[in-house]
Amino acid sequence: MKCPKCGSLNDKVIDTRQSKDGTVIRRRRECLDCGNRFTTYERFEEEKIIVKKKSGDTQAFDKAKIIRGILLAAKNRPITQKQAENIAEEIEKFLIDEGKLLVESTEIGDLVEERLRELDPITYIRFKSVYNEFKDIKDFEETLKEIKKDSKEE
Ligand SMILES: [Zn+2]
Structure with a gap:
């Protein structure tokens, strides 16, 4: 020093x-x-994740926003506030562990979808349709097929 x-x-x-x-x-x-x-002080540096939107704008990673998005898609579905919070926390932890402090918003969407797909297929479809958009009807049908396959495997 x-x-x-x-x-x-x-x-x-x-x-x-x-x-x-x-x-x-x-x-x-x-x-x-x-x-x-x-005298010097040593502290943890606060890890901040920056999200890059499709428009190119950036904003701070916001867990509350993810939780709101999940709960909106999960309306009348058996997904609890706690589950939504867990998903958001898991994703934040995952990004920090991977050292991904700059992340595309679509990537966050994918991470949420991955988890919703396991929890509740209906919520997953709703979330995907709002946040990641289906490219076309074929894309939508493919997703439905994948879900049907998932439930057969169970
Ligand atoms: Zn000196």
């Missing part, structure tokens, strides 16, 4: 302390050139 007094980059850590909850580390340092003592 650069000494705030003389600008030297030579320093040594003379004391390290962790906050009670373990989220902050405080280090007491001493400049080897001028003897100045100063």
Whole structure:
């Protein structure tokens, strides 16, 4: 760390302390050139996911928006608020774990669909029709066929 007094980059850590909850580390340092003592803090950097929309606009990843989208598609279907929250949290965790901090909105749509498809085919179809749009009637029929295949396998 650069000494705030003389600008030297030579320093040594003379004391390290962790906050009670373990989220902050405080280090007491001493400049080897001028003897100045100063303190630095180490914290987690907040991970922020940026979503790129089809229009090219970007916006911050918003879990609440995903949850609303799912619940809207799940109207009168056996999907709970808690399940919708879990899906949104899973997707956020997945993106952070993968280091994907810039993601296309369609990719988020795909991730939601993947999970809805397992939970409830009707909600899945509704969600897909609103958020990812079927390219044409053939695309829609293909999706229905896939779902029928899924339910036969069960
Ligand atoms: Zn110094």
